[in-house]
Amino acid sequence: MRCEVLAVGTELLLGQVVDTNSAWIGEQLAIAGIDSHYQVKVGDNQSRIVACIRQALARSDAVICCGGLGPTQDDITREAIAEVLGVALDLDDEVAARIEQLFGSRGRNMALNNLRQAEVPRGATVIPQVRGTAPGLICRLGDRSVYAVPGVPHEMREMVMRAVIPDLVAQSGEVATILSRTLRTWGLAESTLAELLGDRMASLDKLGADGRPAPTIAFLASGIEGIKVRITAKAASAAEASGLVTAEEAAIRQLLGPAVFGADDQNMEAAVGSILRDRGLTVGVAESLTGGLLGSRLTAVPGASEWFRGSLVVYASEAKRKLLGVGDGPVVSEAAAIQMATGVASTLGADIGMALTGVAGPTEQDGQPVGVVWIAISGAMGEAGAPDVMTRKLQLGGDRDQIRQISTISALDLLRRRLLDG
């Protein structure tokens, strides 16, 4: 089964908008075991859209057209598909009624051209919208399929997952259900992950080659957000696929231990916040080189006020001394990091104090080279834990932005592991 993606919109060609949709669709196709050999961007020009759809159907089994379903005269994906199918566009009364109702419920008058979104190539199946106004389409041309989904990412994603991928899988003649789960890791190199999971992956490969049910494992490097380990299982039923994924997840968590900080969309700050909330602990932060990044990541978690007390961004050395009682020695040092951590916990009345001091560049500071970072964590880590302090020194490469970002996620990860140990 092969499926291409056609992203429609002149703004994509002009670089005014980066096409992230086709990358996302490509990932979903790969998870579903569907090959995608070509992905094309084309402008709002009917004859060129038609040519692209025809070519896609000539070399693949299906094409997903993304964008160009809106209400304006520029939105001509519907017309292009009708031309490829050789059919007329009909007004779909149900879709039209829903659009009119949406406008009515928002107390707005509807411009007549919004009804263009209710036009459907004769014979096509409508994918009802649940988030916006433009419905999606499923069209057949012989044994080939043309799908149309909106270009608005959250509308597109919902529709692709609900209707397009299941239809593609059904068309492929497979009765399998495919499920996937992503474990998120921090602190291990991809080569180390491969080593730790090597035996496991080899035995899964062998099972699969023998035609036995077995999930597959893939690594996805995600830059400063760590490396993702994706488990994908294909089975005759959803229950069976889910069982395979769950069992594999348990096995991998066993092998990787605390390097796994979350699953799917759970990021590092959400993982930290969830442990703090469960333990009823609060944290206060003192930041220097990160300038507020640590606080801003923690407060991006909804409900952070339950466990986050605040962050003192003590950029100037005098501020470190005055607000946090840092002594006269160098401010990029283990001693200063400890004083910052204990100082901020006391100043903000937090159970745990966390501090970061270091040199982001472009020039050295306190005789320390660019990339040297000290992290300190102070305070009781759990009901039974006695107050204590731990520190960690990093020596990072990269530019100013990378040093700040890696310092931030490293500090979050250190706190997470400390809490798990506590």
Place this chain on the structure above:
Amino acid sequence: MRCEVLAVGTELLLGQVVDTNSAWIGEQLAIAGIDSHYQVKVGDNQSRIVACIRQALARSDAVICCGGLGPTQDDITREAIAEVLGVALDLDDEVAARIEQLFGSRGRNMALNNLRQAEVPRGATVIPQVRGTAPGLICRLGDRSVYAVPGVPHEMREMVMRAVIPDLVAQSGEVATILSRTLRTWGLAESTLAELLGDRMASLDKLGADGRPAPTIAFLASGIEGIKVRITAKAASAAEASGLVTAEEAAIRQLLGPAVFGADDQNMEAAVGSILRDRGLTVGVAESLTGGLLGSRLTAVPGASEWFRGSLVVYASEAKRKLLGVGDGPVVSEAAAIQMATGVASTLGADIGMALTGVAGPTEQDGQPVGVVWIAISGAMGEAGAPDVMTRKLQLGGDRDQIRQISTISALDLLRRRLLDG
């Protein structure tokens, strides 16, 4: 003149990497007045890369192949281009010597396959690398051109600007030089910008239509970073184009006034930092709902320690009262914002205090609905300025992240305008 972009790499189709390169190239082509009707992603498969290049040359004058020039067996763009041209690959001694020298200077042994990067289709012109190892290529097939550039963004960008765009312009037979400058604005809706610049744009259009030298103006909405106004001029010489752009920039700055905060890559925090540095002023920040975003943006500017004293992220209400002397009333209020601003300036010993307090959601706070934000700025704004305080209330829509981001850039812009007025 029409030029397509072919992004090469299986990781792009699988969605492991989002192809931002072709959007960027598309923008440069548009600025240079070159049409780009199709942009294609293809995997690391020689016959499919060959098919894509052939198709591009059949319907356009040129194609820029991006990626697949590295040292591994997967990197086969060179082989595919040689196949299209019907020529062999030869080792280029100069390129090989440079690669060997690069490895030598880094004290690393070079694996032999790195020399694959020195293979050049016979008859092709090498675009020398200045940042990495893989050189670019310029190849002719009759009156058509095939370019190859690396997929690493900063290597690609340098090479496209230095060699590819100039060659395309030369091939187009135009002797014109094209120059562009982007003015960055904040605080005006696109419709207001269009109104303010409407007469100017109409008269430029008229000049252009009469064949007289005239720049063009385009708007690019850039989300929470404001709206960009791009001036592009085409002229017989670089000096003439530069004169047109400079004159137009002055005219637009006159019409838009302080809404223009920077040009090209200068962002809002850099604009603020530059004024503070020039005036010899320092700033301290008190943040609540933004949780450190304001501090982290300001400290992203290299040299921020000259004018940034620190940020107190007072997330808990008690911290606001204890550290900043905020009174007993509601913490989302004008009075609290003023107390935070004056308090932080005094605590951190800064000339200017800036404070943000508000409700980012998901739930209301202090009886204030989600999206209410108070900004306060205190302190002397210049040598002659007396100490004073100003406030601004925002009522923002959007989700938690949007409210935090818009609050942050709004506060930076308010400080910038206040400094300019001072």
